Amino acid sequence: MNTKLIMISSSIILFGLGVVLTFTPDLRIGYLELSSSETSLLLLQIIGALYFAFAMLNWMSKANLIGGIYNRPIIMANSSHFMIAGLSLIKGLFSELNLPSILWFLTIFYILYSLIFGILLFKHPIKDN
Numbered sequence: 001m002n003t004k005l006i007m008i009s010s011s012i013i014l015f016g017l018g019v020v021l022t023f024t025p026d027l028r029i030g031y032l033e034l035s036s037s038e039t040s041l042l043l044l045q046i047i048g049a050l051y052f053a054f055a056m057l058n059w060m061s062k063a064n065l066i067g068g069i070y071n072r073p074i075i076m077a078n079s080s081h082f083m084i085a086g087l088s089l090i091k092g093l094f095s096e097l098n099l100p101s102i103l104w105f106l107t108i109f110y111i112l113y114s115l116i117f118g119i120l121l122f123k124h125p126i127k128d129n
Contacts, residue, residue: 001123006116007062010078013109015055021048033100054081067125079117086110 021028025044029036054077061074089107093099 001067001116001120003066003120003125004062006113006120007058007066010113011055011058011062013055014051014058018048018050018052018055021045022052023048031100031102054078065125067120067123070125072121075117075121079114079121082110082114082117086114 021044025041025048026036029040029044034040057074058078061071064071064074066075086107089103089110093103093107
């Protein structure tokens with residue numbers, strides 16, 4: 001499994017989400033059909049900062065050997081983030097089917113990366129020659 005490609009792709013997507021939520025939460029809150037309040041805008045900015053931090057973590061570790069016991073904290077952080085958020089999104093989507101379509105795409109993204117990082121957690125890395 002090409003871990004460099006996985007780390008780069010996840011960091012690019014998380015970076016995009018982080019920048020958008022950090023700097024334009026007022027524009028995105030309407031798209032998510034949430035009520036606009038100072039608290040909700042602040043929470044979206046905090047979520048954006050967390051996405052940005054994960055993007056930086058993944059980007060800076062893209063060249064390292066990842067898998068099995070190598071860089072296990074990075075895999076655990078990504079795996080738990082994607083799994084918990086993915087399961088929360090699934091629960092939310094199945095309890096309320098009329099949520100915005102962007103959440104369906106976000107759910108697919110989260111479940112896909114949850115599975116990928118779950119595989120990396122137990123797979124021993126093999127360096128390409």
